[in-house]
Amino acid sequence: MTDTPGTSRATEPGTDPQAPEWWRSGVVYQVWPRSFADSDGDGVGDLGGVISKLDHLERLGVDAVWLSPVHASPMVDNGYDISDYQDVAPEFGTLAQLDELVAQAHARGIRVVMDLVVNHTSDQHAWFRESRSSVESPYRDFYWWRPPREGHVGGEPGAEPTNWESFFSGSTWQWDEATGAYYLHLFAPEQPDLSWENPAVRQAVHAMMRWWLDRGIDGFRMDVVNLISKRVVPGTPGLADAPVPPGAPPGSYAAPGDETFNGPRIHELLAEMHREVFAGRDAGLVTVGEMPGTTIEHGRLYTDPARAEVDMIFTFEHVDLDSGPGGKWDLRPLELPRLKATLDRWQQGLADVGWNSLYWSNHDQPRPVSRFGDDSPQHRVRSATALATVLQLHRGTAYVYQGEELGMTNAPFATIDDFDDLESVNHYRERVARGDDPEQLLAALRVKSRDNARTPVQWTAGRHAGFTTGEPWLAVNPNHVEVNAESQYDDPASVFSHYRRLIALRHDEPVVARGDFTLLLPEHERLWAFTRRADGVTLTVLAHLSDGELDPVAEGVVASPGAEVVLTNEGTAASAYAPLGPWAARVLRSQD
Ligand code: ISL
Numbered sequence: 307m308t309d310t311p312g313t314s315r316a317t318e319p320g321t322d323p324q325a326p327e328w329w330r331s332g333v334v335y336q337v338w339p340r341s342f343a344d345s346d347g348d349g350v351g352d353l354g355g356v357i358s359k360l361d362h363l364e365r366l367g368v369d370a371v372w373l374s375p376v377h378a379s380p381m382v383d384n385g386y387d388i389s390d391y392q393d394v395a396p397e398f399g400t401l402a403q404l405d406e407l408v409a410q411a412h413a414r415g416i417r418v419v420m421d422l423v424v425n426h427t428s429d430q431h432a433w434f435r436e437s438r439s440s441v442e443s444p445y446r447d448f449y450w451w452r453p454p455r456e457g458h459v460g461g462e463p464g465a466e467p468t469n470w471e472s473f474f475s476g477s478t479w480q481w482d483e484a485t486g487a488y489y490l491h492l493f494a495p496e497q498p499d500l501s502w503e504n505p506a507v508r509q510a511v512h513a514m515m516r517w518w519l520d521r522g523i524d525g526f527r528m529d530v531v532n533l534i535s536k537r538v539v540p541g542t543p544g545l546a547d548a549p550v551p552p553g554a555p556p557g558s559y560a561a562p563g564d565e566t567f568n569g570p571r572i573h574e575l576l577a578e579m580h581r582e583v584f585a586g587r588d589a590g591l592v593t594v595g596e597m598p599g600t601t602i603e604h605g606r607l608y609t610d611p612a613r614a615e616v617d618m619i620f621t622f623e624h625v626d627l628d629s630g631p632g633g634k635w636d637l638r639p640l641e642l643p644r645l646k647a648t649l650d651r652w653q654q655g656l657a658d659v660g661w662n663s664l665y666w667s668n669h670d671q672p673r674p675v676s677r678f679g680d681d682s683p684q685h686r687v688r689s690a691t692a693l694a695t696v697l698q699l700h701r702g703t704a705y706v707y708q709g710e711e712l713g714m715t716n717a718p719f720a721t722i723d724d725f726d727d728l729e730s731v732n733h734y735r736e737r738v739a740r741g742d743d744p745e746q747l748l749a750a751l752r753v754k755s756r757d758n759a760r761t762p763v764q765w766t767a768g769r770h771a772g773f774t775t776g777e778p779w780l781a782v783n784p785n786h787v788e789v790n791a792e793s794q795y796d797d798p799a800s801v802f803s804h805y806r807r808l809i810a811l812r813h814d815e816p817v818v819a820r821g822d823f824t825l826l827l828p829e830h831e832r833l834w835a836f837t838r839r840a841d842g843v844t845l846t847v848l849a850h851l852s853d854g855e856l857d858p859v860a861e862g863v864v865a866s867p868g869a870e871v872v873l874t875n876e877g878t879a880a881s882a883y884a885p886l887g888p889w890a891a892r893v894l895r896s897q898d
Contacts, residue, residue, distance in 0.1 A: 331818060333809050365795070367813070375421045377423075379428055405522070427497070427498065429498055448507050451489050475729075531595040535574075537564060580616075597620060600621055643831060691875035701821065709759075719755070729755075807873055833886075847893050
């Protein structure tokens with residue numbers, strides 16, 4: 307590639323500790339390594355692949371890469387089950403390659419943020435192997451071991467210490483014959499939960515985090531970190547049942563809520579981690595906690611700089627709006643006013659204290675253009691770019707998940723055999739066994755399965771989209787012939803080119819990081835409009851999220867004289883308040 311990145315970055319890694327935090331105007335790009343780029347032809351993406359695509363990231367103009375786990379792992383949950391926190395999985399490469407990635411990224415002004423998965427380890431981690439070997443093991447209390455429920459025999463149905471349902475179906479308790487006890491796993495049985503009640507666990511994790519920072523990485527994305535404090539009721543076994551929804555058959559499992567989310571010691575644990583790991587280090591480090599089930603009230607506490615817990619959190623309200631009371635597979639239509647209102651509430655809630663993370667997708671979510679936009683050939687580019695514009699011009703750090711910058715879509719999965727992810731496959735099997743209609747189950751998987759995000763990145767129109775010279779571990783989306791990076795770089799109308807301009811605008815226009823946020827016409831079902839204001843500058847964002855045409859002034863947007871168009875996905879710039887075509891987005895700038 308010949309041209310320069312979209313913009314200069316606010317601060318280069320490690321240069322000026324006094325500079326304002328880079329992440330306020332910054333953009334973080336998530337790499338999910340298994341599907342990013344394969345350098346050795348084994349069909350699995352790897353670190354060599356990430357290094358080979360740094361040009362792509364530099365050209366896009368992002369400030370940092372968040373690398374999903376590359377640690378040693380049996381890959382039951384594609385790397386979110388770590389068996390050695392201080393080594394790299396052979397299929398991804400070596401520690402030396404990771405060092406090289408960090409060095410090469412830094413040389414381009416791109417930071418590297420690692421995933422931190424410490425709510426649980428893999429059952430193959432040395433700590434757990436030790437822990438399960440004997441009740442006398444010094445590692446026994448690294449995990450949550452509990453006896454069967456009183457009056458029950460271990461291993462029989464209903465004997466589990468609590469009625470909690472795992473994120474990945476079934477009970478959260480696994481019976482372990484060797485020492486005659488259950489251990490807790492909020493996720494898969496191969497992902498036992500660490501006990502953060504144990505100071506030795508905390509010290510070991512803090513030491514591991516310092517080891518990574520000493521190696522030169524720039525921060526952590528902390529996996530489900532608001533689950534690490536379980537609500538321990540005084541007395542034994544000390545963990546309470548979750549309330550069972552009305553009408554559920556006796557003996558049903560129930561998703562734990564307050565028992566595990568944002569538990570009683572969570573703020574204390576995060577403050578301790580901050581003190582033990584980050585205090586006194588480079589101010590350019592960043593931390594983001596993944597926090598499902600978190601309210602604004604908690605969000606303020608987590609991200610208040612004065613409390614020194616984490617810099618920002620990933621919340622889930624906006625990605626739960628298209629789920630019904632039955633959870634993520636219980637599909638509901640998405641209503642634009644509710645989506646706008648949800649983001650607006652977080653904007654207002656964290657306006658004076660704390661900081662927002664802005665994301666449409668990640669490796670757990672379907673593709674945003676298929677979910678919130680229109681992925682038909684006619685509207686894919688416009689809707690992908692309109693959605694990006696709206697999101698990234700809210701106040702907060704923007705996250706781009708691999709392929710989103712190309713407008714990649716959900717995949718055409720035909721049968722259950724096309725899916726890989728344990729969440730999808732377990733859910734399907736459990737429900738088919740219960741007698742649910744397989745076709746209906748498949749219909750929900752097609753919309754919501756995490757595999758939608760996990761098909762390989764589409765680099766070229768060629769064989770396997772240029773992802774691998776071998777056989778890809780998960781099928782490439784056949785639409786790579788039209789949707790691929792190579793064809794987008796030099797096309798000013800492409801999704802990639804729009805993302806580049808948008809990221810440059812975030813960097814160059816201080817009002818994006820600093821300005822206040824006012825939602826306009828909150829009830830409008832097709833128009834997403836808001837203003838951002840600071841220091842006499844106003845940005846007005848107008849996005850028409852549907853087919854057809856829409857006249858913003860006729861709908862009630864008040865024109866501001868002298869407003870100029872600074873970004874649009876409409877090709878030739880329309881005038882500021884002209885009618886918006888299908889999925890058109892326009893950003894106006896005016897000055898007092
Ligand atoms: O993906 C989800 C639902 O479909 C979420 O509930 C997800 O499991 C939750 O957000 C936690 O995600 C994180 O931890 C999991 C891992 O499988 C995910 O990939 C990770 O992002 C367990 O480590």
